[in-house]
Amino acid sequence: METNFIFFVFLLFILSATCQDSDLETDCTNKWIHIRHLPPQFNLDLLSNCSAYPLFDNFCPYLANHGLGQKTHNKSHSWYRTDPFMLELVFHRRMLEYPCLTSDPTHANAIYVPYYGGLDSLKYLYGPEINSSFQHGLDLYDFLVHVDSPNIWSRNYGHDHFMVMARPAWDFNQPLNSDPLYFGTSFLELPEFYNVTALTHESRAYPWQEQAIPYPTSFHPPNLAFFESWVNRLRRSRRTTLMLFAGGGGISANPNVRRSIRLECENATSMSANGTGYEKLCEFVDCSNGICQHDPIRFMKPMLQATFCLQPPGDTPTRRSTFDGILAGCIPVFFEDLSAKKQYGWHLPEEKYEEFSVSIPKEDVVFKGLSIVDVLSSIPRAQVRRMREKVLEMLPRVMYRKQGSSLGLRSKKDAFDIAIEGTLERIKSRLQEIAAQ
Known part of the structure; x- marks a missing residue:
């Protein structure tokens, strides 16, 4: 497992370094996305703690195949033992092959934050920091705003940023002054993140920040056939x-x-x-x-x-x-x-x-x-x-098709493609509203 994990981390970094500004033949008008470069404490390091929360589950087996999990059987090409909480990992991997990536944030129509918020919440939900759940996300905010190129955030104050949080939004809406025994963290209650779009398994009845996207299933075909x-x-x-x-x-x-x-x-x-x-x-x-x-x-x-x-x-x-x-x-x-x-x-x-x-x-x-x-x-x-x-x-x-799928299958928009389209349109509309004020 340790060898596979190291290989996975290596491959992920290689892909993030080589997928920028790719596929120039694609019409990327109003579709450019910049991926913010986060320290591994906000994503990859969280995977190394996959067995640290026994009250939740040992999710190490589900990291295989870039978050799709292990195959249901050796000869399977499309079926995996996928855990829905791995959506952050699956989405990140698909983002790395998105054809309209740009390394220039000023050229981007949206900014993707590859933060594994659902996995990071485990230490507050099931781990030693259960009494500090109101702090979930503060270190990320500090990095985005004060450490890593602050002008990327201040250009639109987070309105053009989006992330995936692979849990229901209810798990992130604990009031900041509530009893710490209340299940959940306060991530979506932090004023600092009010402007960011969060793609979640389930949204609240009147969402401002979040938008629900499909749970990943076990079906991830690699090609049209x-x-x-x-x-x-x-x-x-x-x-x-x-x-x-x-x-x-x-x-x-x-x-x-x-x-x-x-x-x-x-x-x-x-x-x-x-x-x-x-x-x-x-x-x-x-x-x-x-x-x-x-x-x-x-x-x-x-x-x-x-x-x-x-x-x-x-x-x-x-x-x-x-x-x-x-x-x-x-x-x-x-x-x-x-x-x-x-x-x-x-x-x-x-x-x-x-x-x-x-x-x-x-x-x-x-x-x-x-x-x-x-x-x-x-x-x-x-x-x-x-x-x-x-x-x-x-x-x-x-469905979320398998990463690296064939060109024929990519002609059919899947859950990831539609989520990206919706996010771009949502951000565009929000920025237009702000400009009109």
């Missing part, structure tokens, strides 16, 4: 199950949507599916205690056989499973808008949700006894086919 092969498999897949829930929870006696789903699914197994066109009305894949997170085989095969994948909120509104399901060609069923519709506007446009998903208010399920099976089985088959085709159309937008 592997991608198209997977899509063809989805089209051939026999959907013998009406609906599926892959997740945990729902065992509490208190009313909640996961409990209602588990009870309905248990009852549905004893009901006849005759007349519905399905062999099973519901399947439950128990993913309690994170047993599915790094083992996509557990849930992907059942998802391939299901028409609808239920995506109820848990500790927070969003789920990685939403994107796993889309990659399986499974139509998502949402129970509140904050699970996706009010989150991923760049990647899953809000006006298109009725074309590829189903919305069922959780209050109707929990308190009014609405049957999810009845709702889903009543949707006409022709409409279901159209919805699944729309899911397949959206698929490239929520």
